[in-house]
Amino acid sequence: MVTTINDPEQAAKFLYRATFGPKHGDVEKLLDFDGGIEGWFEDQFARQNMHLNLARKVAEETGEPLNESARMSAWWQRTLAGGDQLRQRVAFALSQIFVVSNNGGPGGEGLASYYDVLVRQAFGRFDEILKAVTLHPAMGQFLTLAGSRVKNEQNNTFPDENYAREVMQLFSIGLWELKINGQPELAGGKRKPAYTQEDVEALACVLTGWRKDKDSDGKDSNTKPMVNQRDWHDFGPKTVLGVDFPAGQSAEEDLNMAIDLLYHHPNTPVFISRLLIQRLTISNPRRNYIERVAKVFIDDGQGVRGNMKAVIKAILLDEDLIAGLAMADYQDYGSSTRNFGKVKEPVIAMTNLCRALNVKSNDPRRWWDFPGLQSNFGQAPLQAPSVFNFYEPDYAPKGEVANKELTAPEFNIHSMDSMRRISNKMWDLILSHRYTNERHWTWDRSPLENRVDKPDEYMAWINERIFFGLMSDELHHYLKDLLIDMTDKNIGDDRRTFATLFAIQCSPDFRCQE
Amino acid sequence: MKLSRRHFLKGTAALGATSVAPALTGLNMAHANQDDYKALVCIFLFGGNDAYNMVIPTDDDAYQKYEQARRNLAIAQSDLVPLNIASDNGVKLGLHPSMASLKSAFAEDSATVIVNSGQLVEPIIGANTPNSRVPDFLMAHNLQQTMWQSGAENMNDKLGWAGRMVQDMNLSGSLSPLMSLNGEQKWLRNNHVEPLVMTSEGAGDYTGLNNSDRLGAMRRHFDEKYANLFADNYSTAMASRYYENDALEEVLTSVGDLDGFPQTGLGDMLHTTAKLIKVRNAASLQHNRQIFFVGLGGFDTHKDQAGTHAALLGQVSDALAAFYQEMKAQGLSDKVTAFTMSDFGRRIMANDSGTDHGWAGHQIVVGGAVKGGRAYGNWPDLTPGSEYDYNNGRLIPEIAADQVNATLANWFDYQGDLETLFPSLKMFPQNTLDFI
Numbered sequence: 001m002v003t004t005i006n007d008p009e010q011a012a013k014f015l016y017r018a019t020f021g022p023k024h025g026d027v028e029k030l031l032d033f034d035g036g037i038e039g040w041f042e043d044q045f046a047r048q049n050m051h052l053n054l055a056r057k058v059a060e061e062t063g064e065p066l067n068e069s070a071r072m073s074a075w076w077q078r079t080l081a082g083g084d085q086l087r088q089r090v091a092f093a094l095s096q097i098f099v100v101s102n103n104g105g106p107g108g109e110g111l112a113s114y115y116d117v118l119v120r121q122a123f124g125r126f127d128e129i130l131k132a133v134t135l136h137p138a139m140g141q142f143l144t145l146a147g148s149r150v151k152n153e154q155n156n157t158f159p160d161e162n163y164a165r166e167v168m169q170l171f172s173i174g175l176w177e178l179k180i181n182g183q184p185e186l187a188g189g190k191r192k193p194a195y196t197q198e199d200v201e202a203l204a205c206v207l208t209g210w211r212k213d214k215d216s217d218g219k220d221s222n223t224k225p226m227v228n229q230r231d232w233h234d235f236g237p238k239t240v241l242g243v244d245f246p247a248g249q250s251a252e253e254d255l256n257m258a259i260d261l262l263y264h265h266p267n268t269p270v271f272i273s274r275l276l277i278q279r280l281t282i283s284n285p286r287r288n289y290i291e292r293v294a295k296v297f298i299d300d301g302q303g304v305r306g307n308m309k310a311v312i313k314a315i316l317l318d319e320d321l322i323a324g325l326a327m328a329d330y331q332d333y334g335s336s337t338r339n340f341g342k343v344k345e346p347v348i349a350m351t352n353l354c355r356a357l358n359v360k361s362n363d364p365r366r367w368w369d370f371p372g373l374q375s376n377f378g379q380a381p382l383q384a385p386s387v388f389n390f391y392e393p394d395y396a397p398k399g400e401v402a403n404k405e406l407t408a409p410e411f412n413i414h415s416m417d418s419m420r421r422i423s424n425k426m427w428d429l430i431l432s433h434r435y436t437n438e439r440h441w442t443w444d445r446s447p448l449e450n451r452v453d454k455p456d457e458y459m460a461w462i463n464e465r466i467f468f469g470l471m472s473d474e475l476h477h478y479l480k481d482l483l484i485d486m487t488d489k490n491i492g493d494d495r496r497t498f499a500t501l502f503a504i505q506c507s508p509d510f511r512c513q514e
Numbered sequence: 515m516k517l518s519r520r521h522f523l524k525g526t527a528a529l530g531a532t533s534v535a536p537a538l539t540g541l542n543m544a545h546a547n548q549d550d551y552k553a554l555v556c557i558f559l560f561g562g563n564d565a566y567n568m569v570i571p572t573d574d575d576a577y578q579k580y581e582q583a584r585r586n587l588a589i590a591q592s593d594l595v596p597l598n599i600a601s602d603n604g605v606k607l608g609l610h611p612s613m614a615s616l617k618s619a620f621a622e623d624s625a626t627v628i629v630n631s632g633q634l635v636e637p638i639i640g641a642n643t644p645n646s647r648v649p650d651f652l653m654a655h656n657l658q659q660t661m662w663q664s665g666a667e668n669m670n671d672k673l674g675w676a677g678r679m680v681q682d683m684n685l686s687g688s689l690s691p692l693m694s695l696n697g698e699q700k701w702l703r704n705n706h707v708e709p710l711v712m713t714s715e716g717a718g719d720y721t722g723l724n725n726s727d728r729l730g731a732m733r734r735h736f737d738e739k740y741a742n743l744f745a746d747n748y749s750t751a752m753a754s755r756y757y758e759n760d761a762l763e764e765v766l767t768s769v770g771d772l773d774g775f776p777q778t779g780l781g782d783m784l785h786t787t788a789k790l791i792k793v794r795n796a797a798s799l800q801h802n803r804q805i806f807f808v809g810l811g812g813f814d815t816h817k818d819q820a821g822t823h824a825a826l827l828g829q830v831s832d833a834l835a836a837f838y839q840e841m842k843a844q845g846l847s848d849k850v851t852a853f854t855m856s857d858f859g860r861r862i863m864a865n866d867s868g869t870d871h872g873w874a875g876h877q878i879v880v881g882g883a884v885k886g887g888r889a890y891g892n893w894p895d896l897t898p899g900s901e902y903d904y905n906n907g908r909l910i911p912e913i914a915a916d917q918v919n920a921t922l923a924n925w926f927d928y929q930g931d932l933e934t935l936f937p938s939l940k941m942f943p944q945n946t947l948d949f950i
Binding site for chain 2: 103104144147148149155156157158159160161162165169175193197200201283336338339340341342343385386387388392395396397398399400401402406408411412413414415416417419420421423424426427428430474478482486491495498499500502503506507508509511512513514
């Protein structure tokens, strides 16, 4: 980590990666921050806005149940208005690694509580995150660890292997043994599996004996950590990944030992680091970048493993980001400037536009899910179709990306249908400056109306307020010419502002990030 | 507006008939004839279908072994839907009670069951080799889904088997003849033509493009050249997706709703599939072969299986039965073959109230071309410790999924080398089966 952020262009790029998009003044604030970029991080680390308490307040004040709508209300408010942007952005990234979904998980209250675990632990230590995630009742329900019990000879039933499998495959070590730079270890030219079916079965025995706790009304709690049920636990000896778990350990002791095993596994630092890099910065990090972050995961410089504050700083301040370098074609060790960046997640493109336009909810008590994320964007927080998230981390669309052996995971959800729906919702947001319905959002268009007859001022406002100085010259010229041409034809304010904003929201400049 | 060459190229990437029909090998030229039509419809049951509670023996002996293994999760013998089929080793089979709607397709000898099939890289049952290889990462959802879609030995291949098959065939079409109604899927990936990915709603309007200013503004991005990989490919994708949507909306509007489809997720997908089959000769399609992917999730029934699984199977059965009836009405029953795939079967021994990941399962195949009246494959011995028992009731398949898929490819008139398409076939005594 060598970076300091000291010019406006780098500051804007940094904010697109570290937050849900800059708001007016954010670039200047970052550049002038007391203590520089370190000071900015310390300030962000100290901030924390939770979701469940807000979802509860929203439900109470509007007389609605604490359902998915209330949870999304809290998510939008935290995402668009919260001062703890780094924490919220990292929590969103974590929610796509430690996946829990309304598709098989609990309702809004349980999911908001689970999201709070990710918000609270975003800057914690990796083993603490993994343990909190494992014992949360939403995860217990989603991956059916709640209720898993020791083999019963009489009923011919076995422990549930669901969580044991996914916690290794997706939440910690991954499928294959990895080098520190993310390349697979090879034996005789073949990749080596990181675990076996026997490991899954043994870990399933280790993890038996947990159930949901009870709330004060006697119902199963979806917010309190799971508790152990002694007679469901398998007290026999087990061996997982070559490590012996002695007979007679309690469910808690077995669990702690399992978490420790996965936390210290040599794959975990690089497996988790690469996923976080892809979510926050670029799709095709160079091997060196992955290795640098993984090494910080192993040791933050103070001897601490899995210190997420250090890992996140290493991801966001890597020298490759300043240099604009990504993996070269065909995954060799060179570098490429063309391959730098990523396609924005559709949800992130929407939050970028909302924050730039300073969108507000018309309902003073809450936000409604005006864009209808799940049905329109191919993704929504904690609403993935399965534990495998919204896209494959190695997905490559047909053509140049696949041919050059690169990845662009977000293209996996840019289908014919979702691209049209996203466009329609972006258009709806543009029109919303005139919407007054309580469930709609709105924004103030007057700064654009005031400048629409002065192309230079209009373009300056757009470049500063929507692109934070990053608009390409080509798009700038195109939009300015469009505006002048329409003005010459005496076309009215509406059509001129709508045409320019529509062109901006769908532009590759806006939908991709460098 | 002025079309640049680049615009032309990008536009035709979505619409160009030439890109669909590369005529690389000159194979299957016969299919230029419009009367010659076939379609494959894959119904993917995501999560790992408990096939051993979908197809259940009706004979007393075999039923008792099933009941003994399944205990609390066993379906009552008196509730089974009896069928006119038996396995190769003479076990009469029935369906889960929620699947009664499929009975008539079986009665008409237009449906069958591929018994105890699954992912294999070489034979295990009857092979007399103690150290037979097993596929990598059995019981892992995503990798097993990948194996079904790419072939047991092709997991590292970036392309799916339907996609690779189509590259060697001279398929016609303006819009892509490879269509998914359930997201982007590896099965259809190939190097020549982008699959058409839609929902059961098919296509719709870009509400912001009801005005030429904005349409022109968006099209400007189609034409632009970008130095950055992502921006450049995003520009291409937005152009292709826009043109595909436009063409598809027009063609789907031309065919009205069809009767008889249940209003469920899978019912809607098969309804739209049936519409796209009906309009296959429309100017913007002109498909002599079509390949469809539809799917249904929720089969990962670790807990509380009984009710959930019954509802899912009912949805599959009702949608598939309606689809079969519609194909008969279109006179295409023997031209269209629908079949199930699923990650894996589930373990025979239960968890507390559900089942865990297993290995072998059964596939159902429906269509007029199917040689019904019997099932294919041997009913396995479900007793713990039998030769079929991989561990604790995870059953070893006897028929390879690749053999089933090769049979479907063969029926589809794929003339290429099946052992190249599915390298594992070399290890098996026969490449294809006789079920169609």
